[in-house]
Amino acid sequence: MKKLQGRTWFVLLFILLLLGGTGFLMYSYVTEGGEWVAFKANSHLYSNGQMTTGSLTDRNGLVLYDGETDSYAQDEDIRTACLHAVGDEYGNIVTGGRVLFRGYMAAFHPLTGVGESGNTVALTIDAKINELAYQALDGQRGTVAVYNYETGEILCMVSSPTFDPYDSEEVLIAVNEGDERYDSVYLNRFLSSTFTPGSIFKIVTAAAAIEELDALDSFSFTCTGSMELDDGEITCPSAHGDLDLAGALEHSCNCAFGQLALELGGQRLMRYAQEAGLLSQLTFDGVTSARGSYSVTDKDLDLAWSGVGQYTNLVNPCSMMALMGAIAGEGKAAAPTLLHGVTSPSGLPAAIVGSDSHSIGWSEETCQTLKRLMRGNVTGHYGQQQFGDLPVCAKSGTAEVSSSEQPHAWFVGFVDDPEHPYAFVVMVEHGGWGSKTAGSIAAKVLTAIAETE
Numbered sequence: 001m002k003k004l005q006g007r008t009w010f011v012l013l014f015i016l017l018l019l020g021g022t023g024f025l026m027y028s029y030v031t032e033g034g035e036w037v038a039f040k041a042n043s044h045l046y047s048n049g050q051m052t053t054g055s056l057t058d059r060n061g062l063v064l065y066d067g068e069t070d071s072y073a074q075d076e077d078i079r080t081a082c083l084h085a086v087g088d089e090y091g092n093i094v095t096g097g098r099v100l101f102r103g104y105m106a107a108f109h110p111l112t113g114v115g116e117s118g119n120t121v122a123l124t125i126d127a128k129i130n131e132l133a134y135q136a137l138d139g140q141r142g143t144v145a146v147y148n149y150e151t152g153e154i155l156c157m158v159s160s161p162t163f164d165p166y167d168s169e170e171v172l173i174a175v176n177e178g179d180e181r182y183d184s185v186y187l188n189r190f191l192s193s194t195f196t197p198g199s200i201f202k203i204v205t206a207a208a209a210i211e212e213l214d215a216l217d218s219f220s221f222t223c224t225g226s227m228e229l230d231d232g233e234i235t236c237p238s239a240h241g242d243l244d245l246a247g248a249l250e251h252s253c254n255c256a257f258g259q260l261a262l263e264l265g266g267q268r269l270m271r272y273a274q275e276a277g278l279l280s281q282l283t284f285d286g287v288t289s290a291r292g293s294y295s296v297t298d299k300d301l302d303l304a305w306s307g308v309g310q311y312t313n314l315v316n317p318c319s320m321m322a323l324m325g326a327i328a329g330e331g332k333a334a335a336p337t338l339l340h341g342v343t344s345p346s347g348l349p350a351a352i353v354g355s356d357s358h359s360i361g362w363s364e365e366t367c368q369t370l371k372r373l374m375r376g377n378v379t380g381h382y383g384q385q386q387f388g389d390l391p392v393c394a395k396s397g398t399a400e401v402s403s404s405e406q407p408h409a410w411f412v413g414f415v416d417d418p419e420h421p422y423a424f425v426v427m428v429e430h431g432g433w434g435s436k437t438a439g440s441i442a443a444k445v446l447t448a449i450a451e452t453e
């Protein structure tokens, strides 16, 4: 009897395993089928190692890539501006839509398999806004991105240098020959690169100072234009005089933020950079963004410069934009996404789209304070006029990268308005003064987006 019972249990266990395995297979078949079909061994779906079925459009239905005719948008500037969102002919841009969304483009149905013609995948970007951002960059290297922090939709995403995808072959040859015009051209700088942040990092130092040092009420500092430390000096472009925390942020005073960094210490600054999401990777739509870095040092001069966004600090533009969204949302926002919708050849929705949420470790109150300070930066310093009626909260950065080249120009922030819930990042490599170069690009793109509504 005992023996029989043992065997019964064994059979029962075996049946359970079988049922579980079958269930898992069915689940995977329905959820991952598109990706299996997109497997490269299905060579009839590919040309040049890239899928040629289905199509990619922008959020308004403007065709950016049509697999059936293997053709791109008609307008050259739109093709060039949307290159990193769409991808090139050889799949060298691994974060392009043609690679990321090939599973959706293949029009896989769990019952009927792969359809004759593929699905239409709509990206969240607005191609016309991308074109405007590309033109505003005016041939300079860098990135411009804007997303809706309530829905997560990335409306604008441009990376430069770029090229017309119809020139994919010539560019591949030029890249292999080391042509400097195409330096890291296959990288989407927004998603896959990191840069010295310079003064935009003062937002992190300010958050730490508000929470740890009660600096909003108690901090006062007199800037004489430089601050002597044991191993060197911190400098400002000019003497800023008497400042509180709001004034130090508005004038972007290096000496004041160097002083705050010394009071906070490297460990705490690193924790606040971590809580801001700047030291981790964001994952969405199959993309993993590049990770920023902050190094703790025991040298006073390096610590002071690290609080000013220099030293060895690095940030990824996408993580920075998500931080701006999270400050606007007082600690929590939608995570970015590039997928607007998938439509089958018969016109029916073919996938569920939506974004996850993205939260940071700073308190609601700290975010509210930062909003107020960043709003003050615009009204008191950068100038509201360029943004029309949009209540923009922002911080500029002018990041020194070498003594022989112009600094990187940054402008990051958000519109604090439920009607226009946009967060943005603009970074121009060697673009010079942040608020001037990058700020004017942000103003053009934000006002254009507001006009499209």
Ligand SMILES: [Zn+2]
Pocket: 223, 224, 225, 236, 238, 239, 240, 241, 252, 253, 254, 255, 256
């Ligand atoms: Zn100063």
